[in-house]
Amino acid sequence: MLQVQLIRDHKEAxxxxxxKRGMDATKILNQVLKADETRRATQTKLDEILAELNSLSKEIGTLFKSGNAAEAGVLKEKTGTLKEASKTLDEQLKNVSQALESLLYTIPNIPNELVPSGMDExxxxxxxxxxxxPVLAEDSIPHWELAKKYDIIDFELGVKITGAGFPVFKGKGARxxxxxxxxxxxxxxxxxxxxYQVPLLVNEASGFGTGQLPDKEGQMYHVGVDDLYxxxxxxxxxxxxxxxNLVQAAELPITxxxxxxxxxxEAGSYGAHVRGLNxxxxxxxxxxxxxxxxxNSTKALEGMVDHVAEILRELKLPFRILRLCGGDLSFTxxxxxDFEVFSxxxxxxxxxxxxxxFETFQANRLKLRFKxxxxxxxxxxxxxxxxxxLPRVMAGILENYQTPQGIKIPEVLIPYCGFDMIN
RNA sequence: AGAGAGGUGGCCGAGUGGCUUAAGGCGCACGCUUGGAAAGCGUGUAUACGGUAACGUAUCGAGGGUUCGAAUCCCUUCCUCUCUGCCA
Structure with missing residues (x-):
């Protein structure tokens, strides 16, 4: 979620x-600013009325204490209209705040200056x-066939137990x-x-904090009875x-x-693109x-990219890194x-x-700040x-490391596997 | 799941309708004191929104309600603890 204060200052930019996302945002940004203005004006008015009510209440209190009940009664009458007004304004404030929020939820994050404009991949x-x-033998096959040949992943069994898209890993495949x-x-x-080891089910507030809710509700499995995702x-x-959380600057970064x-x-899409582990x-x-x-976040991002690249390098998988264009960039x-391995x-x-x-886009929703x-x-x-x-790395390994004798295990993984070949 | 107790500031903890503008303590920061430190003394110490600012408003788990006025009373709900039951 974008910060209104920043929209005020940087609307044009x-x-x-x-x-770059192919979005004409001028209209909605203007709507945001207008709603924000209304909100501030409403709050100022409401605050004034509440301040008056507070001071009246105090007066009534002291009057009662000094036994001046008649005068207190007069003041009481006055509070009636003020209360009425404060109720109306409070409702207005709630409405306009909500309207402002729902506008903000529809605006995606501002693309970084490095992001190229463009529509799709x-x-x-x-x-x-x-x-x-790698140059593979003539009769090399895709991973779903390899999985069957060496009996390491069973897709049909997953269908029996649950449904499509829930494979069963077995033997050396599981290992x-x-x-x-x-x-x-x-x-x-x-x-x-x-x-960290964390819960696999989350409540609504969590889904909301990272931006899956309210928009992408359909992408998550929902456990209705307990309202968890x-x-x-x-x-x-x-x-x-x-x-x-409010953390101290010295505690950063948290990793x-x-x-x-x-x-x-995952709704939609059929065929080879969803075959096997894809x-x-x-x-x-x-x-x-x-x-x-x-x-420090720009530098940190570079560090993360280097880190992931290093792992793929160690696995000796051919890969490329793509800087996503505006149209392909996720909402948040x-x-x-993106890292892609060649299969x-x-x-x-x-x-x-x-x-x-995500810069401050998630942090704003999460209310995650530092001093x-x-x-x-x-x-x-x-x-x-x-x-x-895991799945596509697995697919890449199976396919790229296949030989007529079997599937070789990348060197760095041999100590973890305890074997060097699937055959 | 049943019975009981409870959720107050960074932490502990007082507080059953109006001098609570949340006592007191701990912690932290700054100052005084000291040869230096500790102790002691003094001052300060939340967040959000609005406002150039002074300041105002809101917040005592959350949401409603009663009242001129709610941390305090009522309702709903979430969570924690203790005991009992169940369970990997």
């Missing part, structure tokens, strides 16, 4: 930046391309998955991130740990990493979250770098990580990224 900028695409989780967590904690990413519970299963309803309703992910001083992000057998790029700076050295309370910057999402 904001409208221009939002054009075709306008994304590649900022890095690394690793050699490889666990190895990846442990390896990712080790890399993240070695880089200074504190490991299954998390679509660890970002939700981890970031909400700090919801409403967390957490492994969780993630649950996404898109699931339940998948595993290791997330990194940073809460930063605003002055100000800048996002040789499918001949396509698979997104394995998304690293974003700066000048004694003022300011909103922090929040950042997060996958480090990394």
């Amino acid at each position: 904001y409208a221009k930046a939002l054009e 075709n306008d994304n900028q590649q900022t890095l391309r690394e690793g050699d695409i 490889l998955q666990r190895a990846l989780i442990a390896y990712f967590l080790d890399k993240n904690t070695a880089a200074g991130y504190t490991e 299954l998390i679509p990413t660890a970002e939700v519970p981890v970031t909400n740990i700090f919801r409403g 967390c990493t957490s492994y969780t299963p993630c649950f996404r309803r 898109r699931l309703h339940q998948f595993d992910k290791v997330e990194i979250v940073r809460i930063e001083h605003p002055d 992000a100000s800048i996002t770098y 040789t057998a499918q001949d396509r790029w698979l997104e394995v990580s998304s690293v974003s700076n 700066d050295t000048d004694g003022k309370n300011k909103l922090v910057h929040t950042l997060n990224g996958s480090s990394l999402a």
Whole structure:
């Protein structure tokens, strides 16, 4: 959520930046400013009436004490009309505040100056391309066939138990998955991130704090009886740990990493793009979250990008980094770098990580602030990224490491797996 | 799940209708004192919104209500603790 005070000062610049998302924001920004003006005027009026009521009440109190009941009665009469007026104004204030809020909820984050304008993924900028695409044998196959061939992932079994998009990992497949989780967590904690284990179900306030609610309600599984949501990413519970906090500047940055299963309803899309591990309703992910001083968030984002790149480098997977264009940017992000691994057998790029700076957009909703050295309370910057999402990394490994003898295990994972080949 | 107790500032804790503008203490900051430190003394110490400011308004878990006036009374709800039950 954008800050009204900043919209007041930067309306033109904001409208221009939002054009990068293909959005003409001038109208809505004007509506916001108008609602804000009404709100302030209403509050000023209400405050004046309340102040008068307060002082009258005090007078009545002293009059009663001195036994002057008659005079107190006169004043009592006066409060009636004031109370009436305050009720009306209070209602007006509530309405206009709510109207203002709902306007603000519809405005996405302001794209960072580095973000290129553009409509869709075709306008994304590649900022890095690394690793050699392996030359595979003639009869190389996509991961869902490999999964069957070596009996390590069973998609049909998942359908039987739950439905499509809930695979069952088995034997060396399950072990490889666990190895990846442990390896990712080790890399993240070695880089200074504190490991967390968090709830997989969150309440409405949490979903709201990170921006999944109220808009993207349909993307989350909802447990009706208890009114809880299954998390679509660890970002939700981890970031909400700090919801409403006021931290000291010296405590920043706060850095967390957490492994969780993630649950996404994901409407639409069929065919090869959702085959196998490409898109699931339940998948595993290791997330990194940073809460930063605003002055440091740009540098922190670069550090996160380097960190994720280093992991893919160690796994020896061919990958590229894309700076998302305005049209492809998520609602809450100000800048996002996507990591894609090349899946040789499918001949396509698979997104394995998304690293974003939300600047103050989430912090404003979360009411997550810090006390700066000048004694003022300011909103922090929040950042997060996958480090990394499991299924597509798994797909990349299976496909790129396949040989006629079986699937080799990347060297860094062998200590975690306890074997060096799936065959 | 049943019975009981309770939620007050950074923390502890007083407070059953109006000198509460939330006592007192701890902690923290600054000052005095000291050769230096501790102790002692003094001053200050929440958040949000509105206002250039002085200041005003709101906030005692949350939401309603009664009243001229609510931390205090009433209703609803959430949470915590103790005991009992159940359970990995």
